[in-house]
Amino acid sequence: MAEQSDDKDVGGIAADRLRSIIERIERLEEERKSLADDIKDIYAEAKSAGFDVKVVRQVVRLRKQEPAEVEEQETLLDLYRRALGM
Amino acid sequence: MAEQSDDKDVGGIAADRLRSIIERIERLEEERKSLADDIKDIYAEAKSAGFDVKVVRQVVRLRKQEPAEVEEQETLLDLYRRALGM
Amino acid sequence: MAEQSDDKDVGGIAADRLRSIIERIERLEEERKSLADDIKDIYAEAKSAGFDVKVVRQVVRLRKQEPAEVEEQETLLDLYRRALGM
Amino acid sequence: MAEQSDDKDVGGIAADRLRSIIERIERLEEERKSLADDIKDIYAEAKSAGFDVKVVRQVVRLRKQEPAEVEEQETLLDLYRRALGM
């Protein structure tokens, strides 16, 4: 099986390509982990400042969702809720 | 807006129909929840009998798949691992 | 390794016990699948009755959540939101 | 309630402190989202290079675990499968 690239086949697999893909994923996941730790630190700070962490999380969630809920289906949702007396 | 059925429109919505649909869904979801709880109990039983729950889950998953498919994925995994020298 | 029960060890594993556990899980999962299919049918019915399925799902979700949101932390959440001008 | 800082209380809440906390979290979460998108892109690249994405994920997961742990779980899986005659 002749190859134009330098990528060595291991059992028909483009090993270098696979390795590159996996290492890039791993690098990005490390960065992601690091950010997650930073976020955790801030929640810890919030806690020691006397805030209720669970509620802070809820606020963050709400602020993420609210713009999304200003959408076309709001009207229908309203309609259905009214039909059900909710 | 004349209706043949007795279903009262609320803002153009066939309220009774909608209500029926939603209540049937809710009933079925309750049953589903109950089954999910039963399953959880069995996993707990497995754990206290000394089985590794994670591996038991894996077995259940494997048995759901076609043997040929299982074989295929295991072969690929092997191949990739070898390509990476794992 | 003497055993009081008739359970045959296979490599130190209580095979019958494991089999029983797995088969019970599989049976319950089948029932669960069947319920899921029933639910799917109702959504299909809803669709052909002219309802917007996505919104119906949202209603079902809301009705599930709303009782849960009548909880102790509502007050705090309100407070935080007001502090943020939300 | 005397305050040393300039932070204005809103209903007894240190509003500026809370706002700072929440905005920092939001900034970090945006970065996190961006990394998650990058990772998704790489999996897409893997797919179009002909790799089986599900198996690639499995490889990434395996490399995160300790080799001893991987070995242990593989052994158990084997054991359970044999006990079930799979």
Place this chain on the structure above:
DNA sequence: CAAGAATTATGAACCC
């Protein structure tokens, strides 16, 4: 069949 939503499973964090 690709994109997105929804369900399920795994992993982390918190409380007791």
Place this chain on the structure above:
DNA sequence: GGGTTCATAATTCTTG
């Protein structure tokens, strides 16, 4: 530190 809840990851299903 163990168990339970909460959060994230991953798979599956649905829809355009």
